[in-house]
Amino acid sequence: MTGNSHIQKALKMLENSPLKLTSQRVSLIKTLFKDGNQHFSAEDVYNKVKNTGVRISLATIYNCLNQFTSHGILKMVKASSDKVYFDTNLKSHHHFFCKASGELTDIDAKKVRISKLPKIPQGKKLNSIEVIVNISD
Amino acid sequence: MTGNSHIQKALKMLENSPLKLTSQRVSLIKTLFKDGNQHFSAEDVYNKVKNTGVRISLATIYNCLNQFTSHGILKMVKASSDKVYFDTNLKSHHHFFCKASGELTDIDAKKVRISKLPKIPQGKKLNSIEVIVNISD
């Protein structure tokens, strides 16, 4: 184990972005990408980081998560919940969402095939397709 | 025109539900279902109703929209926005969402075919599949 490759890849993306390499951003990435694909809210991240001993303000957490998202280092997921989740899985994929438990799980893009789609409205271009499979107990 | 059939159908659903037939609920349904399939936020509804001369408190709007949703008289839609939208289109369908304009448009279920889907996790059951086609200018 010569360093976690998820972390390395994310740090590389940060370096290649116009964002400055601050200690907060580096700590954040190390915490977020440590355990592979994960979903978390801003509050989750705030606590996760706090547990590592580092202290980053909630405002900074929000700032960074949003900036990471707009620079492709994270994805944002909105399921039928009341808060935004961030996703370290950057590959194209979909989600199971269980409203009762609030649980969000990845679905590999390969496991879903969309074989028919309507034409995109005049003057607009396709950006992404999100499939949310709502499940319950 | 012997009365709007969308309104009639929604009112029938209200009557068949355990919800009481209050003047607020009836006004709401008449306003919401007047123009066919529509998407609106709670605030939109509040203003829409106010324009008809009727006054219903915002708390009641929220209460009713939520109750209508859980009794199948409305659908709730969450796109990549910061508020919840309610949808009078009860048929199974999907959505185009343009983040820039905030515009949400229906896609008929027939225009989308999902020909492959992963198996549902242990002990859970499939509830619904939501496809959001994100578009931009």
Added chain:
DNA sequence: TACTAAATTAGAATTATTCTAAATTAGAAT
């Protein structure tokens, strides 16, 4: 007509998120 549980309401409370303005810092220029 009276009764009771459900519904409505104003306004307070809550939650997630963004904003503000002051202090700090990364990275470029010297």
Added chain:
DNA sequence: ATTCTAATTTAGAATAATTCTAATTTAGTA
């Protein structure tokens, strides 16, 4: 190395959507 400047961080205030509270009203039943 030192200085400089724009970007970043931060605490705390502000905002926006939504839910809660507790008092009043009402629908539908007895």
